Amino acid sequence: MHALMVIRTYLKLGVLNVVQYRANFLFDLLSVGVYLTTSLLSLAVIFGQTQTLRGWTRDQLIALVGIQILVGGLNGLVIRPSMQQLMENIRLGTLDFMLTKPADSQLLASVQQVNIGSIAEVVVGLAVILTALARLGTEVGADGALLFLVMLVAGATIVYCFLLALSTCAFWFVRIQNILVIFQATFNEAGRWPITIYPGWLRATLTFLIPVAFAVTVPAESLTGRLTTLTTLATLALALGFVAASRWFWRVGLRHYTGASA
Amino acid sequence: MRITPSTARTRESSVPWADSAVIAVRGLRKVYEVPEREGGVRAAAGSLFRRRTREVVAVSGIDFAIQPGEVVGFLGPNGAGKTTTLKMLSGLLYPTSGEASVLGFTPWRRDRAYLGRMTLIMGQRNQLTWDIPVIDSYELNRAIFRIPWPEYRRRRDELIDLLEIGELVRKPVRNLSLGERMKCEIAGSLLHQPTVLFLDEPTIGLDVGMQRRIRAFIADYNERYDATILLTSHYMADVEALCRRVIVIHHGSLLYDGDLPGLVRRFSPHKTITVEFEEGFSQAPGERLAALIAPAGEVVEQSAIGATLRVPKAETARVTGRLLAELPIADLTVEDPPIEEVIERVFSSGSSEAPGQDQVAAEITREAERR
The missing domain is CATH 3.40.50.300 (P-loop containing nucleotide triphosphate hydrolases)
Structure with missing residues (x-):
């Protein structure tokens, strides 16, 4: 598969170049450490007062924090840096070079930049999830692990498509770098908690407008055994829908770009 | 070299009109729609809602084959x-x-x-x-x-x-x-x-x-x-x-x-004559030079030891002969003007609307004559 080979090459070079950015890697590690600490502290404060939060126990919420860090890490590994680079390419006109290459332009745009420092978050996220599971004492069987993995991939896909669609807006508005910052802030702040704790309107926003729910809460539900079949199927359907819609939007944007740029 | 659409031949190639060319272009045209607004805050605010656009013709129907x-x-x-x-x-x-x-x-x-x-x-x-x-x-x-x-x-x-x-x-x-x-x-x-x-x-x-x-x-x-x-x-x-x-x-x-060379011939109806005077010829021959190359020629540059002149092509031989006969000349060269100069004149002659080929050539000539 050509696409996989291209992705593999980008990732390989990203790993090879991490040595050039040791400081960057250390800062990533430091920042994820700070983030984890504040998350755990706020959990400690809340569970000093109560035993459950809308049905979620402390250790379940620790698992959720782990999932959030993991998804954030996967996002920061390729998607976010690539989308930032994409908007830069549109602004500077260097997207031209991507379009003159015999490969899928969406693919090239989506994997063009690898920030290998985010591996730190992936590792920390996994460690937190495993710790939480150990404390919960739940045995996650093969099917449970598979379900979790599928939900994780679906969630990450939804986030990717969402960010791609946001970045595609740059074809019309050129300077919209801040749009990614808004997503990031929402993801970091609202994503720390299961969305079931929010009031209805906010829950709807975080599910459909800014799909934090599918990125974090749904995979966490799958690990803690509270995922319904309906939600599972809806998540998969939504992921597929996002893929189709964002690709369609990308093509519209591209047509706009090739039709108008000088 | 223009493309002539091949009507008689039916080739295997997907585009018969391109013939044997690697790059062939026929009637290629590109018009951009660019947003336009007046300066000022009010106009900027207005343009947020109602974008006025203007058509700019970037390429207006060109043909070539390579x-x-x-x-x-x-x-x-x-x-x-x-x-x-x-x-x-x-x-x-x-x-x-x-x-x-x-x-x-x-x-x-x-x-x-x-x-x-x-x-x-x-x-x-x-x-x-x-x-x-x-x-x-x-x-x-x-x-x-x-x-x-x-x-x-x-x-x-x-x-x-x-x-x-x-x-x-x-x-x-x-x-x-x-x-x-x-x-x-x-x-x-x-x-x-x-x-x-x-x-x-x-x-x-x-x-x-x-x-x-x-x-x-x-x-x-x-x-x-x-x-x-x-x-x-x-x-x-x-x-x-x-x-x-x-x-x-x-x-x-x-x-x-x-x-x-064809470009130079087409767009520069002048030749450049550079002369170097014999040693000791210190008398500034400005007026004499001007008189010798009159009426159509002109002195572009002049120094103590020589001069650069621009004369219409048809006059080149006559002017050269007169110069050699009248002045103590050590060296004389006749050249086409540098290509940069020709190009620059082709372009600087363009007015705001697209002029035809002959119009440009005519304008170049006129401009040269004015100098």
Whole structure:
């Protein structure tokens, strides 16, 4: 598969170049450490007062924090840096070079930049999830692990498509770098908690407008055994829908770009 | 050289009108819609809601055909439509109307087979990834263009050798100078061994030595692989060294298509005569010179030991004879004016609306006469 080979090459070079950015890697590690600490502290404060939060126990919420860090890490590994680079390419006109290459332009745009420092978050996220599971004492069987993995991939896909669609807006508005910052802030702040704790309107926003729910809460539900079949199927359907819609939007944007740029 | 649509012959080729040409363009036209607003806050606020647009004709129906292995200079002032044309030919822009065929493909359909056989190099924009070593960017291109490893290594090493960039390719792009970066860009764009090259000002901003090396490399590549090259440049030295043929566009229309000397003949009805006086001839002969070359000639420059004169072509022989007879002349040369000067006059003569070919020539003549 050509696409996989291209992705593999980008990732390989990203790993090879991490040595050039040791400081960057250390800062990533430091920042994820700070983030984890504040998350755990706020959990400690809340569970000093109560035993459950809308049905979620402390250790379940620790698992959720782990999932959030993991998804954030996967996002920061390729998607976010690539989308930032994409908007830069549109602004500077260097997207031209991507379009003159015999490969899928969406693919090239989506994997063009690898920030290998985010591996730190992936590792920390996994460690937190495993710790939480150990404390919960739940045995996650093969099917449970598979379900979790599928939900994780679906969630990450939804986030990717969402960010791609946001970045595609740059074809019309050129300077919209801040749009990614808004997503990031929402993801970091609202994503720390299961969305079931929010009031209805906010829950709807975080599910459909800014799909934090599918990125974090749904995979966490799958690990803690509270995922319904309906939600599972809806998540998969939504992921597929996002893929189709964002690709369609990308093509519209591209047509706009090739039709108008000088 | 214009295309004549071949009606009698039915060829296997998908575009019979392109004939044997590698690049063929027919009636190619591109109109941009650009947003427009008056200055000021109120107008800016208004334009948020109601965008007024204005049509700008970037390329207004051009035709040309380029044969395999030709290196053609594509000339025109800024905004003439050169880059727009190159972008249409490399598949980045849809034309408003007209046709083009490159290697038998319609560029803007962006067939992967087509993209794998051409390259676009822009001197003003770089495509190598900023933060990683050059050689890693090359490897990305290897993956994208599906170049088999042995082929890739052979071509990479050959290009590194030819461009003398062995020292540079392990450094990240941001640590390279402009000239070094350009050489690395060129090597990266040629790894898939394209046979059609669109070069948009490949030597811009480089020092003279670097320009010369890049020129030599392009000529060499053209020879080695029989590549067809369409090149734009503001440096006439590039064009003179590389292109036997030039296509001149101005305000989106084709002004000239032919060889370089022909361009000079067509657009410069003058010759430049440079004279050097014998030693000891110190008397400033300004008025005498002017009288000798009157009525149509003029003194461009004059120094203690010589002068540069511009005379109409038809007068050249008569004026030369008179000069030699009347003045103590040690040396005399008759030349066509430098190509830069000719080009500059072609372009500076353009008015705001697109003038016809003859109109421009007429304007040039008029302007020259006024001086």
